[in-house]
Amino acid sequence: MTTLALPARDSVTMLRRSLRRMLRYPSLTLMLLGQPILFLLLFVYVFGGTLGAGLGPSGGRADYLAFVVPGILTITVASVALGTAVSVAMDATEGIMARFRTMAISRASVLTGHVLGTLIQTAVGLVVVLAVAVAAGFRPSADVGGWLAAAGLVVLFTVALTWLSVALGLVSKSVETASNLPMVLTLLPFLGSGFVPTDSMPAWLRVFADYQPFTPVIDTLRALLLGTPVDGGSAALAVGWSAAIALAGYVWAKSLFHRGAAR
Amino acid sequence: MRTSTQPAISVTGLRKSFGDTVVLDGVDMTVEPGTIFSLLGPNGAGKTTTVNILSTLLTPDAGSVRVAGHDLGRDADAVRRAIGVTGQFSAVDNLLTGRENLLLMADLHHLRRDEGRRRADELLERFDLTAVAGKTPATYSGGMRRKLDLAMTLVGDPSVIFLDEPTTGLDPRSRRTMWDSIRDLTARGVTLLLTTQYLEEADQLADRIAVLDHGKLVAEGTAEELKRLVPGGHLRLSFPDARGLALAAAALGEPVREEESLTLQVPTDGSVGALRAVLDRLDHAAVDVAELTVHTPDLDDVFLSLTGHATAPEPAKEAAS
Incomplete structure (x- = not known):
């Protein structure tokens, strides 16, 4: 590459490809977004009354809705990231990634195209999920600063899970494996503070639930959206986990790509 | 650049192992510009590994490789700018249309938009794909997918093209069409390295043939020279x-x-x-x-006598001229 402009140009080309593929294959996006929306409706309208009563003496369905939305948002992020693993694995198994690797293009653009595409897809997905939540009665009370901080944290968390998924997509030998591997990500909010407060869990599970990456992210998002005080330690842990996963995922994905795990 | 006088591809002492398995055990070869050079061998002989190394996908354990005048180890990007690769599996984007696949290649080769469109249309025409340009490759036949794959390889106007078993799995008619496309490429001055397990294919297309067996070249020459090697x-x-x-x-x-x-x-x-x-x-x-x-002995006899075992069965006999 002789000029700096070319890697950016290649990344834009790859991003366009990613977005076009999403439009061509809308059922995947619908399936990925269907899951968090289904969970939202299920937990609010079926379990919400009972679970809300567990939140406190005055708790009800509306309180539970406010409680569960941040967890649903992280499931949305994880679910869309799963789609990324699938597309990356498709590229690798269909041989087009090998073709890209024999071309004099920016090496990074092949993967960043997927990551940028996922960021946009996630943003759209979060807006849709939030709209469903608002229709169900969710009334966030965040100020502009709170929204910006929440958005910033979600973007960082999305970058983290996306790079991890790119690596999982590359390490998978088949598209099927790629669609199963990151599934555990969408389950983690259940083993954290996504659906019930962690202090209601048995001690051994609570240790895991309190410190796994989703819990601090969900707690911080919840505080930001509801306008309650943000716990500094939790926020630091949320940013720390996200940065660590992003870095680890990026380094792993890059090394897999260079080693040619794509057959 | 004296690319016209130096070999298009020169390989010396190429070695590659995967774990304990030696795949390439010291391969030397030289391909003159504008010629078709065929690597002939059964499955597992090391053909694809050779192509993967020469096309910068794999790093060799030892040996030196120059492609289009550039050293593979030192300047892989210069090699990539000069080559085009059509692998064993059609490397096309199944969710994009035929035309979009070609335009994607044009963008990645940094062609101007109008030039990219012109090039895409020209290649669609040349490979007889204009009618299906707006459809995704999922609806194509095997032969059409291979043609789209080759057309994508040609968008960047490469001077050296690697074709890894370009007709494996094609029916005899599609194979003929593919052969015509391949001959047409050398008429335009392109150098081709073609791997195949079909003796007839090497016989039909190649100026020179190298027989690869268990990671070693056991013979090299024109088809006629090889045939004369055996009793x-x-x-x-x-x-x-x-x-x-x-x-x-x-x-x-x-x-x-x-x-x-x-x-x-x-x-x-x-x-x-x-x-x-x-x-x-x-x-x-x-x-x-x-x-x-x-x-005169055919290449089947040659292969048998050189390696002591037969090649893959020849399914294209009905296409013999």
Whole structure:
């Protein structure tokens, strides 16, 4: 590459490809977004009354809705990231990634195209999920600063899970494996503070639930959206986990790509 | 750049192992610009590994490789700018249309938008894909996918093209079409490295053939040179009657005799000199010959005698000319 402009140009080309593929294959996006929306409706309208009563003496369905939305948002992020693993694995198994690797293009653009595409897809997905939540009665009370901080944290968390998924997509030998591997990500909010407060869990599970990456992210998002005080330690842990996963995922994905795990 | 006078591809001492398995065990080869060079060998001989190394996908354990005048180890990006690769599996984007696939390649080659469109249309036309340009490759036949794959490879106007088993799995008619496309490429001055397990394909297309077996080149030359390497070439002479047969057999030093069909098999290297010598002797003995045929060994014989085992079965016999 002789000029700096070319890697950016290649990344834009790859991003366009990613977005076009999403439009061509809308059922995947619908399936990925269907899951968090289904969970939202299920937990609010079926379990919400009972679970809300567990939140406190005055708790009800509306309180539970406010409680569960941040967890649903992280499931949305994880679910869309799963789609990324699938597309990356498709590229690798269909041989087009090998073709890209024999071309004099920016090496990074092949993967960043997927990551940028996922960021946009996630943003759209979060807006849709939030709209469903608002229709169900969710009334966030965040100020502009709170929204910006929440958005910033979600973007960082999305970058983290996306790079991890790119690596999982590359390490998978088949598209099927790629669609199963990151599934555990969408389950983690259940083993954290996504659906019930962690202090209601048995001690051994609570240790895991309190410190796994989703819990601090969900707690911080919840505080930001509801306008309650943000716990500094939790926020630091949320940013720390996200940065660590992003870095680890990026380094792993890059090394897999260079080693040619794509057959 | 003296690319026209130096080899398009030169490989010396190429080695590659995966774990304990030695895949390439010291391969040397030189491909002259504008020619088709075929690597012939059965599955597992190391053909794809060679292509993967030469096309920068794999790093060799040892050896030096120059492609289009650039050192592979030192300047892989310069090599990538000069090459095009069509692999064994059609590397097309199944969710994009045929035209979009070509435009994607044009964008990645940093062509101007209008130039990219022009190039895409021209290639669609040339490969007879214009009618399906707006459809996704999922709806294409195997032959059409390969053609789209090759068209994508050509968007960047490469000077050296690697074709890894370009017709594996194609029906005889699609194979013919693919062969025509490949011949057409060298007419445009492109250098081609073609791997194949089909002897007929190498025979049909290649200027030079190298036989690869267990990671080593066991022979190299033109198809004719290779055929002359092996015994088994003979003249088949038939005679009108038993007397002629006996006379001829005596004159030619008792070669293999088939009494019932009144024929003789005379070993020969297939050269004109050897043929003339046989005819002179028959002339001298005043024997009438009813029919004469020259049987030269085909590449199947070559392969068998060079490696001690046969190649993959030849499914394209019906396409033989």
